[in-house]
Amino acid sequence: NAGVTQTPKFRILKIGQSMTLQCAQDMNHNYMYWYRQDPGMGLKLIYYSVGAGITDKGEVPNGYNVSRSTTEDFPLRLELAAPSQTSVYFCASSPPSGEKLFFGSGTQLSVL
Amino acid sequence: AQSVTQPDIHITVSEGASLELRCNYSYGATPYLFWYVQSPGQGLQLLLKYFSGDTLVQGIKGFEAEFKRSQSSFNLRKPSVHWSDAAEYFCAVGMNTGFQKLVFGTGTRLLVSP
Numbered sequence: 001n002a003g004v005t006q007t008p009k010f011r012i013l014k015i016g017q018s019m020t021l022q023c024a025q026d027m028n029h030n031y032m033y034w035y036r037q038d039p040g041m042g043l044k045l046i047y048y049s050v051g052a053g054i055t056d057k058g059e060v061p062n063g064y065n066v067s068r069s070t071t072e073d074f075p076l077r078l079e080l081a082a083p084s085q086t087s088v089y090f091c092a093s094s095p096p097s098g099e100k101l102f103f104g105s106g107t108q109l110s111v112l
Numbered sequence: 113a114q115s116v117t118q119p120d121i122h123i124t125v126s127e128g129a130s131l132e133l134r135c136n137y138s139y140g141a142t143p144y145l146f147w148y149v150q151s152p153g154q155g156l157q158l159l160l161k162y163f164s165g166d167t168l169v170q171g172i173k174g175f176e177a178e179f180k181r182s183q184s185s186f187n188l189r190k191p192s193v194h195w196s197d198a199a200e201y202f203c204a205v206g207m208n209t210g211f212q213k214l215v216f217g218t219g220t221r222l223l224v225s226p
Contacts, residue, residue, distance in 0.1 A: 004155070031212070040121070042202060042216040043156075058213065090155055098144070098212035099163070103155030 002026050006091050006104035013081040013111045021076040021107050023091030031094045032074040033058075033101070034066065036087040043090065049074055081111045114139045114205045118217035125193045126225050133188040133220050135203035144206040145186040146214065147177055151199045159201075162186065173197070198224045 007022045025032065030051045035043040045058030049068040063085055065077040074093075078085060088108050092101040115138040125131050137143055144163050148156040160171025167179040177188045186203060200221045204214040 033213075035216075040218055042116075042218040043214075044216075045213060048213060092155075094212060098206065099161060100158050101148075101156070101212065101214065103157070105153070105155045 004091055004093055004102050004104035006089075006107050008107060009105070010108050011110070013078075013109065015081060015083065015111060017081050018077070018079050019081070019109075021078075021089055021091075021109075023074045023076065023104060024072050025074075025091075025093040025102070026072065027093060027095075027102065028071060029093035029095050029102070030071070031096070031098070032068065033092045033094075034064075034074070034076045035090045035092065036060065037090060037106075038087050046076065046089075078109075083111050085109065086111045114143070114207075114215040116203050116205050116215055116217035118201075118203055118220050120220045121218070122221045122223065124223040124225055127195050128192050131188075131190045131193045131197070131222070133201050133203075133222070135186045135188065135217060136184050137186060137203070137205045138184065139205055141207075142181075144212070145177075145179060146204040146206065147171065147175070147186075147188050148202045148204060148216075149173075149199050150202065150219075156202060159188070193222075193224055195224045195226070198222055 004025045033048045034046040044060045047066040049055045091104045094101045117136045146161045147159040162179045203217040206212040206214045
């Protein structure tokens with residue numbers, strides 16, 4: 001079982017560049033999430049989606065955009081990368097019961 | 113608003129010794145509580161959860177946690193630590209509804225000495 005797959009695993013961006021972090025899940029989960037993890041800060045919710053075509057902001061959405069055109073995919077877009085977006089990004093999904101989040105292995109992003 | 117406090121940033125335990133990681137939460141109603149573990153370079157994996165019922169919950173890898181409403185705590189315990197338990201542990205709180213917008217603590221890094 002693949003579970004939640006994130007690509008790429010590592011990326012270095014220059015200030016002002018844009019990129020898309022990919023996330024796909026094969027468990028037919030309705031709910032998907034993007035978190036960022038900064039050292040010593042725990043995980044902060046960026047965006048989430050309760051189903052295809054429905055997305056909403058989390059705690060730290062500024063500088064990011066998302067879309068959810070299919071149940072499987074939930075890409076995260078950075079339009080104008082800034083050093084403050086240097087972080088590790090985790091995608092997760094969960095079934096409707098919400099009893100468990102399944103996490104991808106993360107994308108380590110550096111903006112220089 | 114929900115919040116989670118993990119007061120210990122690092123803890124070092126000798127292999128074979130017992131472990132307790134502290135977690136305190138703030139939430140207006142009965143919360144959903146979780147412990148996740150993160151091994152280096154990996155995503156988070158659920159250890160255990162509390163939704164309702166018995167306040168002592170058992171999880172994977174020999175871990176357990178106890179929900180104490182009066183103390184707003186959900187401490188994680190293990191009677192005998194193994195070297196493979198070295199990782200970062202996150203406590204999280206969610207709403208008592210189906211959809212989960214979890215709030216995570218800042219984590220406790222566990223080091224296991226020989």
